[in-house]
Amino acid sequence: MRNFRWWLAVLMFLVTFISYMDRVNLSVATPDIMKEFGFNKIDIGFLQTMFFLGYALMQIPGGILSEYFGHRRVVAGAVAWWSAFTTLTAASSSFTTFAVVRGLFGLGEGPVFPAFNNFIYRWFNKCEKATAASFMLGGAFVGPVFGPGITVALMLAFGWRSVFVIFGIAGLVLAILWYLFANESPRTSKLVTADELAYINSGRCEGEEKKEIAPWRDFMTSSQFWAIGIQYFITDYIMYVFLAWLPLYLMEAQKFSLAKMGIAASFPWALLSILTFAAGYLSDKMIAAGVSKHNARTWFGASGLVVCCVALYLGAMATEPWMNVLWLTISLGSLGFTFSASWAASIDIGGKFAGSVSGWMNFWGNIGGVLAPICTAWIATNYGWQAAILTTAVSAVIGVVAWLMVKPDMPIERRPNSDMAGVPILK
Incomplete structure (x- = not known):
């Protein structure tokens, strides 16, 4: 099959689409x-x-597992x-059961994005990685586009419980499809042509598919490693404020x-x-044209947060409901540049350890997810929704500063005598 990797990218898109539909369903309900x-x-x-925790x-662990057992x-x-x-969310009948089910639901979603980054590293040419990452992220962000409307329609027709049952079944179908078609490497897939395999592997170094333990000691002493985590903490914090509270905010x-x-x-x-x-497409085109990864990733990432900060402030100050929606739309939309740059940069600086680096990055991003719902609820309850939005806007400044330290044109340095570097995984 011609360009089979892009068919898998579409399947990846559908998986992340369902993952975010499953998240936004609780917000709408x-x-x-x-x-x-x-x-x-x-x-x-x-x-x-509880979900974000x-x-x-x-x-x-998800990044490490994907490097050990494989993304498939x-x-x-x-x-x-x-x-x-x-599906079990529909059977919840008390605060305790809701909390337990949502926490276990979160544990299940955790490994998916780091594993997908490992898939992107193995299945795509070096000049396609930002575009491929956009399929992963695009599905996640399209979910909330259709989520509110679909969820509302199902709720009105069948009640809120039906939403969780229907999307639970859809997820199981996608799990089966991924296992059947997404081989660990394009080398072992019967659906990948010789020409496609040659293109995927062009520019790849020998031994890059050899399994090794990630050099965590080197990672933990790297300013790049910490910077990519900090900027994603801020980016995800802002996004999860929208995911958790936008429906209720618009109504209240x-x-x-x-x-x-x-609709709104x-x-x-x-x-x-x-x-x-x-952003993913433009970033890859810029790199293919000779633009440095620093310019193609860093400035996309930082500029997205700058626009987000300004638009959030203007949204908080808006007096007309639909003008408020306009500024909130620009604010969240601008983060598309930051998200695309983040996942591409995690592959750039992580290389064959992209699963571990993106797992670290997404760990900090979802610490933001842990804090965003409860912090926003506390601020909105005690000081009002405007204060909650302004606080979120100010946080973007930290992310901009962190982006200047990511340096995606420089892979994280590995010391030759590191205890952890280059140690093969024994099976």
């Missing part, structure tokens, strides 16, 4: 769940945090796990009806999806 079980905003914030805890088994197993707990602060909220809440995610693909 929040008003009904709060009414049925008597939960308040702090309770819902805690439930969101489980998710964050599995980032680094890790992705398929993780998708099947989280889909089962998505901007007085949108449920139906109008379903999709706009920021639609622009984020478009700009993520655009």
Whole structure:
């Protein structure tokens, strides 16, 4: 099959699409769940945090597992796990059961993105990695575009529980497809032509597919390693404020009806999806044309956060509901440049250890996810929604500074005498 790697990229897109649909479903169903079980905003914030806690805890182990067992088994197993707990959300009947199920759901989703970064490293040419990463991220961001509208329609027709059952089943189907078609390496896939394999491997060094333990001692002493984690902590914190609270914010602060909220809440995610693909494509084209990775990644990453900060401030100050939606759309959309640059840069500086480096990066990003729901709930409850948005905007400044230290044109330096560097994995 011609260009089979891009068919797998589409499948990756569908997996991350379902993953984010599964996340946003709770946010959209929040008003009904709060009414049925008597939960308040702090309770819902805690439930969101339980997911992100489980998710964050599995980032680094997920990267290591993907390098040891391979992306094929890790992705398929993780998708099947989280889909089962998505379905079990419908059976939750108390705060405790919701908390346990959402935490275990988060553990299941944790390994997927680091494993996908490992897949991208192995299956795509060096000039395609940002574009391939955009398929991974694009699915995640398209999920919330359609999530509110689809979830609202299912809720109105069948009740909020139906949403979790339907998407749980869809996830199980995708897990099976990934295991059947996504071989560990393009070398072992019968659907990859000789020409495609030659193109994928052009410029790749000998021994890059040899399994080794990641040099964690070198990583932990690298300023690049810490910088890519810090900037992603800020980027994900901002994104998860939108994911966890945008539907309720539009209904409480901007007085949108449920139906109008379903439409308005999709706009920021639609622009984020478009700009993520655009940024990945432009970044790869720039590198292919000879532009340095520093310029193609760093300035995309930093500029996305700058625009996000300014637009969030203008959104907080807006007095008209739809003008507020416009600025929030620009704010979240601009992060498409940052997200695309982040995942491409983690491959640039991590190389064959892209799974471990992206796991580290996404671990810190989802520490932001742990804090975003509960911190935003506390600020909104005590000081109002405007204060919550302004606080989120100010945090972007930290991310801009961190991006200047990522240096994606320089792989993380590995000391020749490192205890951990170059140690083969024995099986």
